[in-house]
Amino acid sequence: MIKVTFPDGSAREYKEGISSLDIAEQISPRLAKEVYSATVNGEVWDLTRPIETNATLKLNKWDDPEGKHAFWHSSAHLMAEALEALYPGIKFGIGPAIENGFYYDVDPGDRVITEADLPAIEQKMKELAAKNEIYSRRQISKKEALEYFSKKGDEYKTELISELQDGTITLYTQGDFTDLCKGPHLPSTEPLKAIKLLNVAGAYWRGNEKRKMLTRIYGITYPKQKLLDEFLIFLEEAKKRDHRRIGKELELFTFSPKVGMGLPLWMPKGSDLRQNLISFLTPELRKRGYKIVTTPHIGNVNLYKTSGHFEKYGADSFQPINTPQEGEQFMLKPMNCPHHCEIFNATPHSYKDLPLRMAEFGTVYRYEQSGELHGLTRVRSFTQDDAHVFCRQDQLKEEFKSIIDLIMYVFKILHFESYTAQVSLRDPENRQKYIGTDENWERAERDIKEAAAEKNLVTTVVTGEAAFYGPKLDFMVKDALGRKWQLGTIQVDYNMPERFELTYNGSDNQKHRPVMIHRTIFGSMERFIAVLIENTAGKFPLWLAPEKAVILPISEKFNDYATKVLDFLNNSDICTLIDERSEKIGKKIRDNELKRIPYLLIIGEKEVENNTISVRKQGSGDVGSMKPEEFVNYISSEIKKETTV
């Protein structure tokens, strides 16, 4: 007998070799239908795999990530089976479960799979799933595995196998399809009921652009059709929140092929939105000891040669600008830090002056690959809310913490609740990729981790993701479709102070090298606004809205009074519009609600008589009538509420 301990601490005895599925079945037949994988002694297993020793057991259902994972991973194999049936000789790369569904990378030879082919593949999958095929696991030797896949002609699989350790190789088979896979999988295809293939894309084999481009097919499956329907509705809704669409609808920004791809043109309302964000952040920066600086959009090529950026990125960026002067070249600035370093160098510094915090809303230009451009989230010209903190090593941690505070403050005001924070460290196996002494690195990495912990920040730690000059902490926020975008970032840099020979006088009257922190809060105005649009569906908080209110006269008879109120509000710093069209009030309300204007002010006979306005809040209806002066106070107290933590 073996002892199996459940997550609640209770334990039961079972016969050796019992499977998790049998255990679930004994607890309740219904449970057995709802579990998709089992975590046995901390390792995720097939439900049917026999348990031979005492163990802890967690049964994973749909709501457990490990349950979904097995479900979608098995779905990927089902799709592969369908593809093999429809495209004999098709070769397979990898086919994992992902955050929402699964994909498989395949090489269909000289055939082309397009979106038009997906329904047929989907149909085949449904057919195969209905057969309730068993997923069976088999361990084989490396030699056998290589033989099997060489015979099949699947060079991608043999490449993968050649890198695996003998004795760890397992195959899974369902129906006529066998795949190299470490599992785990569902017991059978039976639960795979609702199936939808989503799109086709190209993907380089092993993520290497020098290697062959395979065809990646994305799909998603659910145990119930209802869940799939909900997901498809979510996708439809997400489209409506797309910042590119809302940006057009609300006339915030535009692009013009004549100006150039990836170069956003900010329209009046979009500019106001941007300016509102800048006006919000600037006093916060001053409060926190930042000095605002301004630097040019171009710089001499030698500046970037000093910083190292030219050597690393010059060839792939906008090309240098030549002048009538022979040999003289300038570059559009791809980053602000070199300029800031020269400002630091312009005056002598004492250890008592540090930290020196230098901020700039600096516009930079980067030649992103054409296929990479994406609305406002990935552009070729953008404005960073950039800052560089020059400090002593012993000040690093405190500076880090205060930047985390600022990011948390801004995220809180904007209700970015579901961000992720990622600590990016160097790869200890690959030290030559990085510059700086081990001592500095270890200290910086420790400081970042401690700072994050002391700020109670939940972080994911990723090794190998550090910048070559130092470790960093990145903040990501999701867009409407759940894609993560990096916004704020805090990076430690030992490289640039060295290259620019930055120094300060220590208490020992010796020259010392400061440490530099690069940081942004918004990331860039463009990307931040894009994410903000998708998170709010264009219904910006009052304090950010480019237009706060619109006056809707019931009929033209009230235009005189309406115009007076309009002037009064605009003079009181409340950006207000008027809708004087001879339309019915219902129509005016509808149109202006669709423009997401926060307040609609209705003026008719009653209002003229009482010298009031009827206030309607966007999305929530009538909030009663008040004097124009009262409305001004009301608006400013609302804004105060919104911008206070």
Add this chain to the structure above:
RNA sequence: GCCGAUGUAGCUCAGUUGGCCAGAGCAGCUGAUUUGUAAUCUGCAGGUCGGGGGUUCGAAUCCCUUCAUCGGCUCCA
């Protein structure tokens, strides 16, 4: 940059297997109406069917090319 898809009026979309002068709704402009909390009615105007080239008696429709966009990959200072 790579793979695949898409491109018809400011926006959302129709447009049979190539065949009168390319259509609709919304937005815009006219005129009527003077309206009380999410769509009043009338009329008008608006397009070299992304650009260029070709096939054909004839192209929005077929072919080539180019540009842009979308979904991914790679990249991301």
